[in-house]
Amino acid sequence: MAETIRILLRTRSSVSLHxxxxxxxxxxxAPFDWNGDAGLLHRTEHLRSDSVIELCFKQADKDAIExxxxxxxxxSDPDGDEVQARARWMLCLDADxxxxxxxxxxxxxxxxxxxxxxGRILRSPTVFEDAVKCICTTNTTWSQTMGMVxxxxxxxxxxxxxxxxxxxxxxxxxxxxxxxxxxxxxxLGYRTSxxxxxxxxxxxxxxxxxxxxxSSQPTSEHYAQLLRIKGIGPYAAASxxxxxxxxxYIGVDTWARKLVSKEFYDGEPVSDKQVxxxxxxxxxxxxxxxxxxxxxx
DNA sequence: TTCCAGGGGTAGA
DNA sequence: TCTACCCATGGA
Numbered sequence: 001m002a003e004t005i006r007i008l009l010r011t012r013s014s015v016s017l018h019x020x021x022x023x024x025x026x027x028x029x030a031p032f033d034w035n036g037d038a039g040l041l042h043r044t045e046h047l048r049s050d051s052v053i054e055l056c057f058k059q060a061d062k063d064a065i066e067x068x069x070x071x072x073x074x075x076s077d078p079d080g081d082e083v084q085a086r087a088r089w090m091l092c093l094d095a096d097x098x099x100x101x102x103x104x105x106x107x108x109x110x111x112x113x114x115x116x117x118x119g120r121i122l123r124s125p126t127v128f129e130d131a132v133k134c135i136c137t138t139n140t141t142w143s144q145t146m147g148m149v150x151x152x153x154x155x156x157x158x159x160x161x162x163x164x165x166x167x168x169x170x171x172x173x174x175x176x177x178x179x180x181x182x183x184x185x186x187x188l189g190y191r192t193s194x195x196x197x198x199x200x201x202x203x204x205x206x207x208x209x210x211x212x213x214x215s216s217q218p219t220s221e222h223y224a225q226l227l228r229i230k231g232i233g234p235y236a237a238a239s240x241x242x243x244x245x246x247x248x249y250i251g252v253d254t255w256a257r258k259l260v261s262k263e264f265y266d267g268e269p270v271s272d273k274q275v276x277x278x279x280x281x282x283x284x285x286x287x288x289x290x291x292x293x294x295x296x297x
Numbered sequence: 298t299t300c301c302a303g304g305g306g307t308a309g310a
Numbered sequence: 311t312c313t314a315c316c317c318a319t320g321g322a
Contacts, residue, residue: 024303025303134303135304135305137303137304138302138303138304138305139301139302139303139304139305139317139318139319140301140302140303140304140318140319140320141301141302141303141319141320141321142302142303143320143321144302144319144320144321145302145303147319147320148319183318187318187319187320188318188319189317189318189319189320190305190306190316190317190318190319191305191317191318191319192318194305194306230305230306231304231305231306232305233304233305233306234304234305235303235304235305236304236305239303251303252304253302253303253304254301254302254303254304255303256303299322300321300322301320301321301322302319302320302321304317305316305317306315306316306317307314307315307316307317308313308314308315309312309313309314310311310312310313310314
């Protein structure tokens with residue numbers, strides 16, 4: 001018999017679950033499931049103890065998020081601690097955005113950020129999951145990205161205790177299937193070998209992406225480390241760093257080029273360097289300013 | 298059929 | 311460091 005408990009996650013400043021869900025497309029990528037009408041964010045989660053739980057996030061008040069945790073049996077203390085840590089990480093609840101908000105208030109394209117308690121980017125609980133998702137956004141359409149991630153979860157993820165929803169597969173689960181199966185059933189295209197190799201290297205202990213969550217190394221070192229992973233280039237590395245709370249690099253893609261061209265160069269074609277420097281006035285917040293820049297597309 | 302999408306790897310200069 | 315070419319996939 002599954003059981004559900006409720007915990008409250010408080011922040012030092014205001015937080016908006018709605019803004020988090022709209023911070024980018026991640027809330028529409030499995031195993032996230034955003035119900036905008038009800039204001040509920042669902043997710044199935046595979047813990048280190050190998051138990052699988054289901055989470056439901058809901059806005060409690062302006063500086064707190066409520067989480068309903070459903071598990072097969074009562075949560076152990078370590079599992080409970082892990083869930084709290086993962087939930088806080090996913091919602092960036094410990095981010096200090098005061099300085100960024102101050103910069104936003106003087107820019108009409110960004111004044112909405114503090115006004116809407118925005119500025120947090122929804123992220124996955126593991127860097128592995130975010131890395132795979134970033135790889136799945138490259139050189140493809142958004143609908144295909146959603147399909148790739150959904151199939152990855154459906155084929156290799158472990159099911160939750162009450163619904164048909166599954167968790168994001170662990171590196172071990174991805175590493176142990178053969179390339180052919182990954183290619184045929186998940187249809188990642190040429191990304192198959194990238195995702196497979198990343199999972200294998202993590203499982204073998206050759207790469208430790210999760211250490212980046214708590215690392216104090218300079219961002220440039222992480223950037224270089226990410227670029228050494230096959231399938232991760234400048235765009236994916238910059239996006240991953242933003243998800244890690246490091247906003248030094250802008251992920252230059254077709255969208256970024258379009259924005260910078262229209263807003264800063266009167267519609268003229270722009271180089272990648274021009275895109276990188278377009279938000280330099282925001283200093284260490286430049287990629288976050290780019291991320292939330294509101295303009296007439 | 299051809300193009301291309303929230304790029305990236307590789308070879309060659 | 312830069313450029314050209316190729317890479318699976320699937321919708322337009």
